[in-house]
Structure formats: structure tokens, C-alpha cells
Amino acid sequence: MSYDFPLRKIIHVDMDAFYASVEQLDRPELRGKPVAVGGGSKRGVVSAASYEARKYGVRSAMSGYIAKQNCPDLIFVKPRFDRYREISLQIRAIFFEYTDLVEPLSLDEAYLDVTTNKKGNPSATLIAKEIRQRIFDELGLTASAGISINKFIAKVASDYNKPNGQKTVNPEEVIQFLEDLEIRKFYGVGKVTAEKMYKLGIFTGKELKERSLEYLQDTFGKSGSYYYQVVRGIHTSEVKPHRIPKSVGAERTFSENLSSEVFMLEKLEQIAVELERRLKKNRLAGKTITLKIKYSDFRLQTRSKTLPYFVSDKNLILDTTKELLYQENLQNSVRLLGISLANLNTEKKKTEPKEDSVSIQLKFDF
Template sequence: MAFDFPLRKIIHVDMDAFYASVEQHDNPELKGKPVAVGGGSKRGVVSAASYEARKYGVRSAMSGYIAKKNCPDLIFVRPRFDRYKEISLQVRNIFFEYTDLVEPLSLDEAYLDVTQNKKGNPSATLIAKEIRQKILDKTGLTASAGISINKFIAKVASDINKPNGQKTINPEEVITFLENLDIRKFYGVGKVTAEKMYKLGIFTGSDLKQKSLEFLDETFGKSGRYYYHVVRGIHTSEVKPHRIPKSVGAERTFSENLSSEIFMLERLENIASELERRLQKSKIAGKTVTLKIKYSDFTLNTRSKTLPYYISNKSLILETAKELLYQAPLKDSVRLLGISLGNLNTEKEQAEEEKKEKDEILVQLRFDF
């Protein structure tokens, strides 16, 4: 099938169970055993789980207490973010051997545009294989990869042959692949949205494709247009080496639950100070202050207020956060508080980039994947 939009050669590289794999690599006694990075107490949270632990249903963001119940032999290790960053930098340097168009999503995954690459290799599939081998040789860790015509499909493809595998979706395979794909596998469709789609009779990409743009807009809001296009293989977002943040935030999890707003004010002041430092370091300001509250039962509540002007200083952030705190009574004791600033002054630049994408000349490239 010929697409009337720019095709690219995109690789999505995702390290396999990164934090847990680092711990198993650095401590051979942990190899082959169920490992969780994080805390195992009632207040602890799993940051990452090894594949051995995942067999027991242990997942990231799960309570350490529940994880231990699911897997009594689970071994908890404290996170070592300096070590993870060190290895992440080594991996990223390998990416740069092939292209400067590298968009990190986190310490353990990134998009690479190798349409034009430093090696002059026309095969994105072979490039991905080389990169994965170099990562293994350099770090002793495995990575998986997805290769296709855009970021969306490459991201979905990288999960197919995990761990330590890769999957290429060639241009002529894209439409059939998306039509047969379980809706839960679509990147951007979470658990709640998937359940909503199920109730509407949408179980696969083919079902989704039957729905009109108007229906999807009305049912899913802004996301409706995204779903309409990606199921048709349309996703024109470029790999951006310097990602423009949509929000900046800071948060704290407390060793003991807080049951009164009075006790939270001091913590909010510390959080606002950290947020101010991050904003000033990045020279960013924003208009929308969001207060994040996580209760002792792990339910999450957010409250937001948009100001008529940009702010970045602690006093105004804290003043607005306090207002949001007292906006409604707390339903339970609180284990985490966070403050973020959105509607940033970087969004004009983001809008200009998106317009450039839409206005670019549509070309048809011949691909050798």
C-alpha cells in the first residue's frame, strides 16, 4: 500500500526490565531469581520487576506489600539511580554512533530515526540488530526493538518479541498488522479506555477502523482524532532530540501518612522550593498549577487552577497549591503530595513545530527495511 505521507525508518529501543536487570547483572547471586527494585514494606512501591517476578504478577507501581504476597520469594533491592543513569548514557552513546536523531523517553527507552544514518546502512532492521548487540557487549544487558515507518508502530512492535528480540513491521504490512492488533496493545489506550472501547464493541484495530472520526471525537474527545489516524498507520510526529516538556513537577512520598492539611503545608513548601529550582534551571514558567494527592489506599486525586499569567517563583506556586489543598476536604490520610506546573511558555514553540510537521511536503520514500 502507498501512503500519502512521509515514511521514515524509526527504531524504538527498549531495555529489558532495565533497573532489575542492572541489579541482576551487578550481583550475579540475583540472576534467575524474582527481583523487585523498590521497597517491600506496606508503604513501599515497586519501581521495576525482573521477568522472574513478573510471572507472579509483580508489576511496577505496585505496592511492595502486595508484590510480596504475590511472590513470597521476591527479593527487594534499593534503587541506584546513579548507576542506571551511568548505563543509560553508555546506551545513548551507542545510539549516537548511528544517528543524531535520538529522542529519549526515559532512562531505558528511546526513538531513533535512521532514515538517513551515519553508517549509510539502508536496512533499519540490521541497524537495530547491531545496536542491540553493541548494548549487550558494552553493558551485559539485553534490549528489544521495534522497527517501522513511524514512532507509534515502532513502539508497539518493540513489545512483540520481548525480551531480547526485535520486530519489523514493513510498510506493506502496516495496515494488516494494525487491523489485527488487540486494542489493548495500541500505545495510548490505557485500561480504562480499553474497557470503554470493549463496551462499544471495539476489540481490534479493525473494529476501531469502522468508527467514524465524528464518533471517535464525540466519544473520546481529543484522543478520538489520534485513534482515527493511528489505526490507519498515520502518525507524523518526528523524532525530536530535544523534547519540549509539557509540564514540570516535584513530589514527595511520606514515611508516615498525613491526616491534616496543617501537617501538609510544610511539605508543600519544600515541594514548591524544589519545583522552583527545576523551573529556574530550565528557564521555564507556566500558568496551570496542579496539586497531586495520593491517599493511603493509593487512590489519586488532582486539583488544578490556571492563572492569567506565567509564574515560576515559589511563593506564587505555593499560594496556589495551598488554595487547591483547601478546595475540598480530604477523604483519607495522605501518603504523597506533588505540585506540577503546566501550560508552559514552551508550548508556543511546540505548536510551531507541530504546524511545521503538518505543512511539510508529502513525499513517498522507497524503503528497504
């Protein structure tokens, strides 16, 4: 068997319950106990949960109130993002000892391309094992990893043997791995899409693979092409060391629900000020302004408008945001508002990479 595109050796490293693990690292009295980073009030939200808490169904983005109901002994701690960033930079420093091709996705996960690496080690599997061991020895934290021929498969694989484990999907195993994979485990298939696929009789990669490109495009729009490609092991996105942000935003959750647009204007002005600060700090501007509204029943709504020019000034952003706010009536009282700016001045015209047309045989040591 052969592939008609260059194969790479990609590692996806994902820290285990990162925020909660850092808290347990710094506070020994929390070790072995159910810990949630975030707020435990009715308005609070869980940012991260330790594995002890996850046994009780506590998950990130869950209401703190519900989390406490699920786990009465749950211990809430306030997030310390400066500390998380500090440790994240130490972890990245380890990554860079192996390769300069490091693409952070967040504070707690990153892709590494080790096809050619600084250690001269031909085995991506052994490199991943060594990196995980160093993170544990030097920082006292555990990490999981996925290793394969592209970013998509590596990311899916990193979730397989969590926590503190790793999985390698060798080139000759890719197709079978994807055919056997439950559809909800495909990166890019969210809860809503998974439910839609279930109704269409698509439960595994094999059943997804049986659907034609035209069918998937008609059913899922642009995402259809993505599903058609990845289920065949095709994902040519390179590891990009310097990720350019696609959007910048700011949002705020309120201690009391807001029931009228009049009460929201002051809050939106504060959010616009913060957004302007972030934009100017990074020398960014954008054309597409999006207003995010989360209602008291947790329904989420977004309203967007694209301007013919780039903006970063808070007053210009606020003018459009007000227009979006009054675009239609509110559906309920509001617990969260956010403003984001996309279609940034950093985006360049995308060109399809020219792939090597020579078939590369699967003599690839992982």
C-alpha cells in the same frame, strides 16, 4: 498501495527490565532470581521488576507489600538512579554512532530515525539488530526493538518479542498489523479507555477502524482524532532530538497517612522548595499549577489552576497550591502529595507540518 505522507525508518529501542537488569548485572548473586527495585514495606512501591519476578505477577507501580505476597522469595533492592543514568548515557552514545536523530523517552527507551544514517545502511532492521548486539557486548544488558514507518508502530512493535527480541513491521504490513492488534496494545490506550472501548464492542484495531471520525471524537474527545489516525497507520510526529519538557513536578510519599490539611502545609512547602530548585536549574517557569493527591485507598485526584503570568518562585507556587488544597474537602487520609507546573515558557505555538502531497510508493527497504 501508497501513503500520502513521507515514510521514515524509525527504531524504538526499549531496554529489558532496565533497573532490575542493572542490579543483576552489578550483583551476580541476584542473577536468575526474582528482583524488585523499590521498597518492600506496606508503604513501598515497586519501581521495576526482573523477568523472574514478573512470572509471579510483580509489576512496576505495585505496592511492595502486595508484590511480596505474590512472590515470597522476592528480593528488594534500593534504586540507584545515578548508576542507571550512567549506563543510559553509555547506551545513548551507541545510538549517536548511527544517527543524530535520537529522542530519549526515559532512561531506558528512545526513538531513532535511521532513514538517513551515519553507517549508510539501508536496512533499519539490521541497524536495530546491530545496536542491540552492541549493547549486550559492551554493557552486558539486553534490549528489545520495534522497527517501522513511524514512532507509533515502532513503539508498539518493540513490545512484541520481549525480552531480547525485535519486530519489524514493513510498510506493506502496517494496515494488517494494526487491524489485528488488540486494542489494549495501542500506545495511548490506557486501562480505563480500553475498558470503555470493550463496552462499545471495540476489541481490535479493525473494530476501531470501523468507527467514524465523528463517532470517535464524540466518544473520546480530542483523543478520538488520534485513534482515528493511528489505526490507519498515520502518525507524522518526527523524532525530536531535544525534547522540551511539558511540565516539571515534585512529589512525596509519606510514611504515615496525613488526615488533615493542617498537617499537609509543611509537606507542601518542602515540595514547593524542591520544585523551585528544579525549575531554576532548568530556567523554567509556568502558568498552570497542579496539586496531586493520592489517598490511602490509592485513589488519585488532581486540582489545577492556570495563572495569567509565569511563575517559578516557591512562595507564589505555594500560595496557589494552598488555594487548591482547600478548594474542596479531602475524601480520605492522604499518602502522597505532589505539585507540578505546566504551560511552561518553553512551549511555542504549534503549527501543523506541511506534508508532501506526492504519494510515496512502498519500495522501502526495511
